[in-house]
Amino acid sequence: MSIEINKDFLSALADCIREQNSKSAHEMLVDLHPADIAEFFPQLELEEQSYLISLLDNEVSAAVMLELEEDDRKKLLRLLSPKEIAEDLITEMDTDDAVDVISELSEAKKDEVIAQLEDKEHAQDIVDLLRYDEDTAGGLMRKEFVKVNKNWNVITAVREMRRQAEDLEEVYSIYVVNDDNELLGTLSLKKLLTTSSSTKLEELYNKNVHYVKAGANDEDVAKIIQKYDLMEIPVVDELMRLQGIITVDDIIDVMREEAEEDYQLAAGITRNVDADDSIWTLTKARLPWLLIGMFGGLCAASIINGFTVVLEKYKVLLLFVPLIQSTAGNVGIQSSAIIVQGLANGTIKGEVWKLLWKEFLLGLLNGLGIAIIVLFFSHFWFGTPYLVSATICVALVTVIIIAATIGTFIPLFLSKRGLDPAVSTGPFITTSNDIFGVFIYFMIAKMLLGF
Amino acid sequence: MSIEINKDFLSALADCIREQNSKSAHEMLVDLHPADIAEFFPQLELEEQSYLISLLDNEVSAAVMLELEEDDRKKLLRLLSPKEIAEDLITEMDTDDAVDVISELSEAKKDEVIAQLEDKEHAQDIVDLLRYDEDTAGGLMRKEFVKVNKNWNVITAVREMRRQAEDLEEVYSIYVVNDDNELLGTLSLKKLLTTSSSTKLEELYNKNVHYVKAGANDEDVAKIIQKYDLMEIPVVDELMRLQGIITVDDIIDVMREEAEEDYQLAAGITRNVDADDSIWTLTKARLPWLLIGMFGGLCAASIINGFTVVLEKYKVLLLFVPLIQSTAGNVGIQSSAIIVQGLANGTIKGEVWKLLWKEFLLGLLNGLGIAIIVLFFSHFWFGTPYLVSATICVALVTVIIIAATIGTFIPLFLSKRGLDPAVSTGPFITTSNDIFGVFIYFMIAKMLLGF
Incomplete structure (x- = not known):
């Protein structure tokens, strides 16, 4: 966090790229947060960007791609093969982010990328999510969450949670379902940590859970999250079956876009534009x-x-x-x-x-x-x-x-x-x-x- | 969640209040979320509101008070004695919310309320927080968080966490400090759940932690939270000592206010007003x-x-x-x-x-x-x-x-x-x-x- 991104840094980085000095370039970037890398990325030439993306660890490249503005990301995606997109980037992304990136590809490339995905469960989740409109709850949700059965006891739940959470960065809520995958409630991690291990989940979980239908409008979801101060909200289908979750960081983006749109409409601008558009x-x-x-x-x-x-x-x-x-x-x-x-x-x-x-x-x-x-x-x-x-x-x-x-x-x-x-x-x-x-x-x- | 708040509901509720039928009134409200109660509250007479506040469980009353618009809350606070405000409401609130409510009282009443607080630690935290400007990180932060020492092992940490988390609704992050209370990093609950109990925290915690200084501007804090997709951010003083945390729900309020202010300025309105102002x-x-x-x-x-x-x-x-x-x-x-x-x-x-x-x-x-x-x-x-x-x-x-x-x-x-x-x-x-x-x-x- 103490590295300052200035002209000197950028010209030194450009030198490393020109000399194909991958070791030094990697060292310059290794301590930076992907969001910080994405911030100066558009100031580099497209070829330089693509060189760095191939150089960075896949996890970091994927995060940098997600932090870029849509226009910049699209340009970069055009330089990458379906195999590279699938293996280096999509594999490292949560399903909701993966869907956002895949939606930006041409129809043909989209199918090729999905076909290249090795983790078939991940691919299936992505295909599921692609069905939903971008501005609905379904279009915002991700498939990464922890789900437990109400009939389990605490020790089974913790073991299952550990297994499911293996690929998750962080777990905030645990969702309780019945045998038909119908959402029943939530279980707090705190409760799981503080209850004896033979207790059945049935006796522990909180039945007052807020949820949204997959077809709900994204701005309505934002209102619910704000009203009830939620960190995440589960998404269900018509039969109350748990489909995914939406986290507050995605909702913040919805809110910001909505505010920008209203502001632009008030100023007589009819579509979402930025100062750096053509x-x-x-x-x-x-x-x-x-x-x-x-x-x-x-x-x-x-x-x-x-x-x-x-x-x-x-x-x-x-x-x-x-x-x-x-x-x-x-x-x-x-x-x-x-x-x-x-x-x-x-x-x-x-x-x-x-x-x-x-x-x-x-x-x-x-x-x-x-x-x-x-x-x-x-x-x-x-x-x-x-x-x-x-x-x-x-x-x-x-x-x-x-x-x-x-x-x-x-x-x-x-x-x-x-x-x-x-x-x-x-x-x-x-x-x-x-x-x-x-x-x-x-x-x-x-x-x-x-x- | 299935109760519909309509005119019939409100008139039935008003009847219960008039007949001083506290049992029925309580039953009508018991399944509602405080945010839903707060939504129809302004449609009741002030005396009716105050009757319901005294009727509800303290925890619910406190939550309803927090969800009200500032003007409505102020009117209601005037009807309550310092003792009622302290014992029924402030005691049930997180420190950041408590400070917001206390700041709305007159100077004299403020001191009386603080004097009435029985939990001296809570009172001390509130007095600490009252020092900060409303629109700084210090003014937004709360004192409720879980803090562990880097020298502890997992089993001590879990025990300490259980003790500290007793009064917390939910725990998302655990902060790691040294003996001087300097912030060193964070520990994920997931890691705590999945590591053997004798491991020292020193070997587990994540050193790349984003933080803000207590004097930082609230809009800058909002930018950091958005940029790095954080759920909460720790606040430190000049010596890096951990002072509190800010959660994303408070940041959402900052963002919304900022957007409303910009929108109003663009429309030639010089101060924050609502359609229902005088x-x-x-x-x-x-x-x-x-x-x-x-x-x-x-x-x-x-x-x-x-x-x-x-x-x-x-x-x-x-x-x-x-x-x-x-x-x-x-x-x-x-x-x-x-x-x-x-x-x-x-x-x-x-x-x-x-x-x-x-x-x-x-x-x-x-x-x-x-x-x-x-x-x-x-x-x-x-x-x-x-x-x-x-x-x-x-x-x-x-x-x-x-x-x-x-x-x-x-x-x-x-x-x-x-x-x-x-x-x-x-x-x-x-x-x-x-x-x-x-x-x-x-x-x-x-x-x-x-x-």
Whole structure:
């Protein structure tokens, strides 16, 4: 942990690779954690990476591969033969990780890799897991866990556990099943360590076990793990038969992806991208919302065009279009963000009309505050006539209230319809508020100024 | 797990409470998980909640209290005497949770509660933990863990472990220290179960242990836990002496809060609020950005006002102000969101000028695409003269490029300065782009149309 990964380290490593000095290269890496190796890997040339992967112990290579970003891993996998992938990497991986890597291969290569696996039980488990959708409990679970029969006594259980745990890095929970493999409960290691050896497991295990069905959505699994503070959760099929377990580290990844997705949606980015993706990928993720925003802007232009009389008589009204528009946008984003987040973390419990009424009051309060300040500026700074100032302020309050209620209503509506409310934030709200805002502004002007 | 919490259940429960039928009320709750009880608790009256807390077993009451939202818990705590809080609740809590609850009490009540604690060791641990800042490793850690001396053999370790684990719900890791309490490594329960009893721990333990200092920032601890897929991490003081452990469930809460905070900042909400907070709290969180947005709008009005000649000669230019403004806003938010997220998940590695150059190209590409469509509409729909159409398009491309580079630069700049880049998203970018966008638009108009 005391080795610093800097430019000197990387250039020394590159030298070793160029000179094919495998001994020195190995020595440089041996004390590093795979996650640390994976961190600087993308800074090396692809050939250098592949040289190091072949150099490292299989267990370490496999762990490094898993820690890489998907794009980087895919490039590296293309350089490896099915035999190398199977024997050096997949064999060393837990079934859930193995499935993730195999899913990234082409169909043909996938089959070749599976055929090359020597441990037939491991291969069978992998094939089983490949059936499940990536974003379900089945797609997240692993087959590595310890399972005991309720009819065993402590001494048999410990012996069986030792046998089963041989290939496991660590054991946190022991699952108790009956003869039909139906999940009955869990047994804590602590209890096993502290009970006399002839006691039957039946008398020891905890029947209150949380579990999920294999078809459950991964985000729902994440909610259960969070709610009950679990380290892992067993996965069962329709007949309650134990199929696998999901550990909290995989759930952390689900949570992070979900948070990133919501954040990106709020910012008007339609697919998961990173700063280091290609310009083309980034454009595909960003252009859709820019185009929708553009049409919103063109609609606003049409609306203003429809009120050309204003341009003649009260051109000062046009000065305040940006103010109306940006205020409507900001209010709308705030309202929708609070609802989206409330739906996600379960703090929204009341009825819809109550939430809307609250947003109405909130909009009125904020709107009046802002309108008073704007009144001051429009009068003293821009010298706007009283009636025009009044128009601007009434429009501002109205726009804020409407933007706040739209921002509240749309995510609630989407959620009721079973759609992801997060898509309604960001540019969606901004664009619709651009159009509404400008329209309301000029309608109120028309009514109050009577042109 | 099969009991459904619905209106019928709640009204039946309320009936039991009204009739002071403690037996039936207890029966209704006995099979529920504390997290499930906490979920419907806020729907009951405060007196009903307090009645149930006194009715439930202390262990369950304590767990329910911990699962409540902070606001709800505070209200309930006010109804309880220091003696009740100490004996019924704090005694049943792990030290880290106990500290969280005690921190929510008034200074006077805090001392009374601590004085009432009968288990002096527990009280001492709590007082120790109260010294640490809430958002540091010390503020997250608990004192409940199992610690063994490297000089012990397996049989002594198992005996000691049983003694220490008596009050622990579950044991995942065993920490190995020397005579000075310095952290040396970890011992897996699995190894303890599978090694002969006379072996010295010195020969068994794993020296590669990840740890954090007590003063470490909680978000940094979360990063380490995620990077190395840990279930828990030990906390040491400056002299490497083992002080406590942090478990992954507490880190999940840190991650969720962090994600919520970033999301809210992007939506222009300045403090952590929920949909069910009071209108006053929500206003305090929302008004600051609305006011800043308002000043941005007034600045934009001033800028337009400075170009009044345009209003006379090319009033059609004003139609496209909303388009320019919303496009600049959308581009800016997209760019900054990608950088903020990249900084958070570590995908930003290149140099600043490379990122800016990429955004420049991206802005150019997206800008040209959008400009061509706008050109079409402005010509055929609005009948804008060629030169004015050209002005709009050149302005659009320029504004998009500048918005993209500003959106990229500001979060990078804030991050270099050690500030949270997330504050630069949302309204900050929108407001600055409102002003820049309008200014650039009219400047280009002035140059091209020569007024």
